[in-house]
Amino acid sequence: MSAVWSVALAAVRRRRLQSAILALVVLCSTVAIVVALGLLEASSWPFDRTFAEQRGAHVVATFDRATVPDALLTRTAGRPGVEAAAGPFGQKALTVADTRQSLPPGPLTVVGRPGPGGPVDRVDLWTGRWAARPGEIVVNRPVEPLFSDLVGATVRTREGMTFTIVGLASSVSRTAEAWVTPAQMRTMNPTATQMLYRFTEAGDLRAATASVTAGLSPSGVQSYLTVKQDVSRTASAYLPFLVGFGLLGLLVAVLIVANVVGGAVVAGQRHIGVLKSLGFTPDQVMAVYLVMVLLPGSAGCLVGTGLGALISQPLLHRVFAGTGAAIGLGVGWWAYLTALVGVPAVVVLAALVPASRAHRLSAAESIRAGGGRRSGRGQAIQHLLSGTPLPRSVSLGLGLPFARPGRSALTLAAIVLGVAATTLATGLFRTMTAYGDTAQRVGHVHSVVHVGRPDQIRPKLGDAAIEALLRAQPGVRHVTADAWIDVRLLGHTSRIKAQFLRGDAATRGDVVVAGRYISGPGEVAAPSAFLRRFGLRVGDRLTLALGDARTQATIVGEVMDAANDLVIASWPTLTALDPGRSATQYEVRLAPDADVETFHAAVKAAEPGLYPRTKSQVDQNSVAVIGAASFFTLILGVVASLGVFNTVVLNTRERRRDLAMLKSIGMTPRQVTLMTVTSMAALGVLGGLVGVPVGIASHRVVVLAMMEAAGLSAPAILLDVWHVAALAALVVAGVAIAVLGAFLPARSAAALTIAEALRTE
Amino acid sequence: MTTGTAAAVRLDHVRRQYGETVALDGVSLEIRAGEAVAVMGPSGSGKSTLLNLIAGLDRPSAGRVTVQGDDLTGLDETGLALFRRRHIGMIFQFFNLLDDLSALDNVALAAQLTGTPAAQARRRALDLLDELGIGDRARTYPAVLSGGERQRVAVARALMNRPAVLLADEPTGALDSHSGEQVMDLLLDLHQIGQTLLLVTHDVRLAERCAGRVIELADGRVTAERTLEGHP
Ligand SMILES: Nc1ncnc2c1ncn2[C@@H]1O[C@H](COP(=O)(O)OP(=O)(O)O)[C@@H](O)[C@H]1O
Ligand SMILES: [Mg+2]
Secondary structure, three states: OHHHHHHHHHHHHHOHHHHHHHHHHHHHHHHHHHHHHHHHHHHOOHHHHHHHHOOOOOEEEEEEOOOOOHHHHHHHOOOOOEEEEEEEEEEEEEEEOOOOOOOOOEEEEEEEOOOOOOOOOOOEEEEEOOOOOOOEEEEEOOOOHHHHHHOOOEEEEOOOOEEEEEEEEEOOOOOOOEEEOHHHHHHOOOOEEEEEEEEOOOOOHHHHHHHHOOOOOOOEEEEHHHHHHHHHHHHHHHHHHHHHHHHHHHHHHHHHHHHHHHHHHHHOHHHHHHHHHHOOOHHHHHHHHHHHHHHHHHHHHHHHHHHHHHHHHHHHHHHHHHHOOOOOOOOOHHHHHHHHHHHHHHHHHHHHHHHHHHHHOOHHHHHHHOOOOOOHHHHHHHHHHHOOOOOHHHHHHHHHHHHOHHHHHHHHHHHHHHHHHHHHHHHHHHHHHHHHHHHHOOOOOOEEEEEOOOOOOOOOOOHHHHHHHHHHOOOEEEEEEEEEEEEEEOOOOOEEEEEEEEEOHHHOOOOEEEEOOOOOOOEEEEEHHHHHHHOOOOOOEEEEEEOOEEEEEEEEEEEOOOOOOEEEEEHHHHHHHOOOOOOOEEEEEEOOOOOHHHHHHHHHHHOOOEEEEEOOOOOHHHHHHHHHHHHHHHHHHHHHHHHHHHHHHHHHHHOHHHHHHHHHOOOOHHHHHHHHHHHHHHHHHHHHHHHHHHHHHHHHHHHHHHHHHHOOOOOHHHHOOOOHHHHHHHHHHHHHHHHHHHHHHHHHHHHOOHHHHHHOO | OOOOOOEEEEEEEEEEEEOOEEEEEEEEEEEEOOOEEEEEOOOOOOHHHHHHHHHOOOOOOEEEEEEOOEEHHHOOHHHHHHHHHHHEEEEOOOOOOOOOOOHHHHHHHHHHHOOOOHHHHHHHHHHHHHHOOOHHHOOOOHHHOOHHHHHHHHHHHHHOOOOOEEEEEOOOOOOOHHHHHHHHHHHHHHHHOOOEEEEEOOOHHHHHHHOOEEEEEEOOEEEEEEEOOOOO
């Protein structure tokens, strides 16, 4: 074994550049893999996992303390359909005073609970301890070290109470914003009582809740579905893309590691012959090569896992930050384990294939292979090229790749893979940006004006008058009035939402993927996910029901949206169901030079019962998600470039003897460099020309698959994301990397004295 | 010398074919222990193939190769590797040193393969390099050694395990005449202390100085064989 070790160690030490590139490629790939795995884990329904873990409440019901005594509530736990219940707990809404310390001012729902455990809603008390005596309070905060400072802080309320924060807990069911001891709660004269239920059958939540709370008339019922929707709304829209990037990162990383490792082994053929002539057994030769790639490979993997841990945590937090979920987004130990075990395994596997070839290769042949045999085809092509008017060094360079077709194929594969991966990543990045813009209706809607809810100021103006008022404001281009209404789809039990539109609906920026947009009465457009869920198609008719009213409508178009419980309908369709309904919000597009703030001020002044809100043109979440996509694009680009660089360096090094031979017949160093660089540039151009279409094709496949998974039909805007200039730049980048990889070793070969170069085989 | 007529190497009707090319065509020969034999012939006549077959680096298409009583045809790859460690030392025209290892480690490696601890292997390697007159170059890497120095390192490496048979494939072919001369002297010395030697060369002078017998190859066949005067 010691002979194997010393040869392998020496090889690693003396091939510093190659070992360093291998380590670096493995490092970057490992980072990408850790982040990708973390992303996949975080994306795999974090809510569901946390919900199951905490035994979350399917329903949080609140009751008026004055009318419903605790004893009655305790008995509900025994009613049929209840798997577990917790409570009754006293509940009180306090108002945090504006002390500019600890908690932000405003309402705070506090519940009296003896501890974090129990049969339902086992909140994660992630720092500090539970409240033990009056004056102590536990605050609901997601697991985020940033909040740790809150422990020990003082909270003052407008009611004149003072608390010390003794712990932070995270409740996925969002049962309270803070907790105190039950004894303390009693002294606070709670107005409401809270009950937490888990049902044996959570399928029909409405029915289950009704049966459990029968005769008690709860004052509030919070379904876990509401919370869940809230949590995964933003994340789920981008999920297919993130998963796509994660998988892509894995795949490309593995392929490139395989290519680099394989290249190292193939390049060592003569070395293998020498080892065999010395008496190394085939297994020992394999061992040398495995150790040789495993040493830098493992180092890269270790560092990469560490770096991945450092990068993935903040990245995932940013990506999922908008969800506000009380969820710890840790990358699981399994992700690190997979990287630590899997990456070296890939390295070994990648080395095994060519190493086993070395295993089989007869020693006599390996030694001969060092001598630089030329293929007949190579000679024929050189002969052809020599007849062209090109400078001799250029035509020689163009012929070089054919002299060693195997090596050239490996180099070409690296370039194609690199260019294709980068093309694919760039394309996905653009698709995602386009998708985000569509979801945000960027450029279509600048302001959304809400009508005051019952607890806000109610508008004095009627629906039509409000629309007229908005249209009369300077700078307003288009106004669409919306009413969101729960309706039923006849023939189906589930309830759906209908968004009825009036006015300039066509300017809202809905993307139609099939059929056309709604224009007249009795017309609806539905998201792809909706159509799939109900087995409907464009052209089908459906019946909408609201109360006792019914109306027929035709599906005239399919729009891009991930919602599966929503249809968009024309306003007359609503009139047919209930003529008395009015719009709940107005979507406004302004002229390019109009100022949103000025518009808002004018609206507020004209009608205090309207609540205008700027429609964000740059969604924070999409910024973060696009950040993740950029990260992958960047790291894949780096890994791909390193892979190409490595292959080209190896390839050029191997030709040193050929180069010396050419010098011995009168080639100048400059000509040698030119020739070598030409040979690689030719491969680079070829690789770029093949790689870009391969990248575009795989982009199409990946996007279609992702949209399929998300239940969306992909419109052209998500597929045709290519710009000629950008594609040309990718090809140029491929060539540039190949040229750079060739230039360095070519220059050093050119600088060699002939005798010396000839001596080194 | 001690075993008298015992055959160190024996080939029976050996044939080696690469596709259409017949590199060796029914070669039979015997080399006694302690004998020094030169193989001569034009390039492409099958000399290297013959050497590779004896070293177990290559297998005959037909016929049998026996070295030190071992029938090589019966050995698998691992068996051949173990056989080489024990019985064979090889020298090539282009040295075939490992560029990654210093001269000393190149030589020591051969002993390490047989299980000799590194320190002990290095000590013996240094002794050998000293004997061959390049002890002062032990720490340098092959790339900075002259051709003659490299070949002497290669010889030291080949001798490390006291091989029964030393195979040399045009050992002076890549050397200037002065270095070639030195390597020649080295081989002659080895022969005189009883080393069995099979030498492939173009150089008649080298053959006459070092070998007691010359075998001529042409087109893969033995065309002539003569014993030289003044040799055992
Ligand atoms: N591995 C091989 N594959 C194909 N042909 C080979 C191989 N090794 C040797 N040959 C051919 O066999 C013949 C003898 O080669 P070789 O033994 O190297 O000759 P020499 O050493 O006498 O110059 C030549 O024609 C050579 O091309
Ligand atoms: Mg030869």
